[in-house]
Amino acid sequence: MDQLLQHLINALILGGTYALLGIGLTMIFGIMNVVNFTHGELYTFGAYMLFFVVMVLGLNFFVSLAVAVVLGIILGAAIEFTLLRPIRGANIDTTMLVMIGAWIVMQNSEQWIWSGIAKSVSTPFPSDPLVFGPISVSYYRVFVFAAAILLIVGAHMLIHRTKLGKAMRATFQDSDTAALMGININRIYTATFALGSGLAAAAGALLAPVFVVTPTMGNIAALKAFAIVILGGLGNFKGATIGGFILALVEEFGAGYISSGYRDAMGFLLIIAVLLFRPTGLFKQAERIG
Amino acid sequence: MRRWIRSLLVTSAAAGIGLASAASAADSIKVGVTQPLTGAVAASGNYVTNGAKIAAAEINANGGVMGKKLELVIEDNKSNPKEAVVTAEKLIVRDEVPVLMGAWSSTYTLAVMPKLMEYGVPMVVETSSSGKITTSGNPWVFRISPTSxxxxxxxxxxxxxxxxxxxxxxxxxxxxxxxxxxxxxxxxxxxxxxxxxxxxxxxxxxxxxxxxxxxxxxxxxxxxxxxxxxxxxxxxxxxxxxxxxxxxxxxxxxxxxxxxxxxxxxxxxxxxxxxFFAPWFPEMAPNADVAQRFVDQWNENGYNAAGLTEGFRGYDGIKTIAAAIEKAGKAEPEAIRDALWNVKVNGVNGDISFIKQGPEGRESGQNIPNVYIVKIENGEIVKPEF
CATH class of the missing domain: 3.40.50.2300 (Response regulator)
Incomplete structure (x- = not known):
């Protein structure tokens, strides 16, 4: 029973960041129809930026988190502006190849700049964990969870309560009609890509102190993000949120009670099952919001 | 006319390059190194490579091997067994190295091993510890690291x-x-x-x-x-x-x-x-002078002190290979393999020599290294008190 509770807490906390990763990717796919292979690299970028600002420049940890996210948004906008805008309207294979190229370039640049040796980031949180009877969890992980939930709610509000969000949803439904209604489609695309990238950078920055920062840390994160997006249905915001938590639960309990060696396989077994029985994802098409 | 001059220039330039590479091949002996320089275990692979470079520099400063310079040809196996095979094949076929050192992880080493059999080139294994490496009957494998x-x-x-x-x-x-x-x-x-x-x-x-x-x-x-x-x-x-x-x-x-x-x-x-090496206490090593000298050279090169426990493997590996080439008297794969059976090297870990392991007639070489235990206490590395 103690073990069950501990696994549950672990899964909840992990799920928050999984959801964050999934949402960013699903937004970009849903609205822009771009399979964003640089997603994992933006995650890595966020982590390195946090490392740079906290450990090299020595700024306050919370300020640094915000700086890392803002830099992620800027990098995302730059990628959209320089790589995607010139090939707007090209078929999905072309954009995929461009994004794969960008992914390789970004990963190798990280390797070149930071070297392969892992970096670690310290936080102002106490290193002793919070202990409730048999369960313990570090203060920082609780903070990560809270921050992730805050960001998810924030992104949700942005899409549903703001004019920009309305324009995004309109573009998702029918970009031609949206353009005819006076929406600047190019600006919406850049904003979407920048926002999705910012969420990935936020996930990377939040997790940097939990893990260690390496140039290849984004690969596994990207893989998980793709899994979550497939689980929740392509372009489905709520689906990605719930999908993130489902993947974390399946992995955690699969590793805890079946076999830890197959931890990462559990998630993919689930995806195969979803693709076989509900190929559009676990959630209804109509719920999609972009 | 102009075209004729240009083609003459190109030809002579090409001939010049050909001559230059032939010359450098004649007065140096190549040793292939495959290590994970990027990817999941990049830090370790870079440390091992640093150690190998120290060994090569030391050997060359002392007159090289058989009067020739030892030249390391270093390839990145990207922390990936498939890439490990590609790098080994490239080193053997394109660079024509007579001996290899690698490939860090047991998984990469096991992936490379069939290629050693195929081309008949010996490899000194510096890190891998899976038992299978020396018991599967591959007579081209010589391991200096301990098995699990x-x-x-x-x-x-x-x-x-x-x-x-x-x-x-x-x-x-x-x-x-x-x-x-x-x-x-x-x-x-x-x-x-x-x-x-x-x-x-x-x-x-x-x-x-x-x-x-x-x-x-x-x-x-x-x-x-x-x-x-x-x-x-x-x-x-x-x-x-x-x-x-x-x-x-x-x-x-x-x-x-x-x-x-x-x-x-x-x-x-x-x-x-x-x-397998405790750089904080070089006096614990059987060859304390070698251990101390290695630590000094590592620090002089400005390498990260955290890499010493891994870097010594590359040093010992290259020292072993150089000793074998010297003993063989020629830089040819088969001669080096035969010589490896008789080397005695004063390494950082201790004295290196090979015993036979695996099925009879196809034995692999295995060194018996020293093992140390250290403890971390309040941010310091200490010898445990028993």
Whole structure:
């Protein structure tokens, strides 16, 4: 029973960041129809930026988190502006190849700049964990969870309560009609890509102190993000949120009670099952919001 | 006319390049090195390569091998067994190296081994510890690092010092980790220690809380962990935040306690590490002068001190290869292999020489290295008190 509770807490906390990763990717796919292979690299970028600002420049940890996210948004906008805008309207294979190229370039640049040796980031949180009877969890992980939930709610509000969000949803439904209604489609695309990238950078920055920062840390994160997006249905915001938590639960309990060696396989077994029985994802098409 | 001049220029330039490369080939002996310089275990691969460079520089400063310069041809196997095979083939076929050193992980080494048979080129294995490498009947393999079995056996003498009654294990899910789990659990059971859970983790896994939560509940007093330094950092940090009560002992020799202190901080305190070189105490090594000189050269080159525990492997590997070439009297694969059986090298780890292992007639070479245990205490590396 103690073990069950501990696994549950672990899964909840992990799920928050999984959801964050999934949402960013699903937004970009849903609205822009771009399979964003640089997603994992933006995650890595966020982590390195946090490392740079906290450990090299020595700024306050919370300020640094915000700086890392803002830099992620800027990098995302730059990628959209320089790589995607010139090939707007090209078929999905072309954009995929461009994004794969960008992914390789970004990963190798990280390797070149930071070297392969892992970096670690310290936080102002106490290193002793919070202990409730048999369960313990570090203060920082609780903070990560809270921050992730805050960001998810924030992104949700942005899409549903703001004019920009309305324009995004309109573009998702029918970009031609949206353009005819006076929406600047190019600006919406850049904003979407920048926002999705910012969420990935936020996930990377939040997790940097939990893990260690390496140039290849984004690969596994990207893989998980793709899994979550497939689980929740392509372009489905709520689906990605719930999908993130489902993947974390399946992995955690699969590793805890079946076999830890197959931890990462559990998630993919689930995806195969979803693709076989509900190929559009676990959630209804109509719920999609972009 | 103009075209004619241009083609003449191109031809003569090409001839010049050809001559230059032929000349450099004549007065140097190439040694192929395949290491993970990028990817999941990049830090370790770079450290080993630094050690190899120190050895080559030292050999060349002392007149080289058979009067020729030793030239390292270094390839990056990208922490990937498929790439390890590609790099080995490239070194053998394109660079025509007569001998290799590599490939760090047991998984990469095992992947490369069939190519050694195919082309008939010997390889000195500097890090890998899976038993299979020297028992599968590949007569081109010479290993200077200990097998997991040797490591486990040497640890048997310390069970009582630690007072271990029930042990759990957490290992990386590859040939190295699973081999270590088999050997250590066998050794512990043979010595009357109960073995609780044996958990595995993917080499690239970052969140290990599921495995650690299970280990926490098992009721053991000691946790043996085998993995690279990046993953060990995560294990120590997460075990601390989950309040895993075990005494943690890491094995495999790729831990770098200095790096663990730097990156895991307080979470590393109280952990023990089974190592093959203890650079903080060079006087513990059988060849204390060699160990001290290596540490000095490492620091002079400005390499990261955290890499010493890994870097010595590259040094010892290249020293062994140079000794074999010198003994063979020619830089040819078969002659070097025959010479490797008779080398005696004063290495950083200790005296290096090879005994036969594996099926008769197709034996591989295996060195019997020294093993050390150190403890991390309040940010310092100390000799454990037993």
């Amino acid at each position: 079995e040797m490591e486990a056996k040497s640890f048997a003498g310390n069970i009582e010092d630690f007072g271990i009654e029930k042990a759990d294990m957490l290992v990386v899910n590859n040939d190295w980790g699973r081999g270590a789990a088999d050997e250590f659990s066998g050794m512990l059971e043979a010595n009357g220690v109960e073995v609780g859970v044996i958990e595995t983790m993917d080499a690239s896994a970052q969140d290990l809380s599921a495995q650690l939560s299970k280990i926490k509940e098992s009721g053991g007093d000691t946790l043996f962990v085998t993995s690279g330094v990046e993953q060990l950092t995560l294990v120590l940090k997460q075990a601390n935040s989950l309040r895993v009560p075990h005494r943690i002992i890491t094995t495999g020799g790729s831990q770098s306690p200095s790096q663990l202190i730097e990156q895991a901080g307080e979470a590393a305190s109280g952990s023990y590490h089974v190592l």
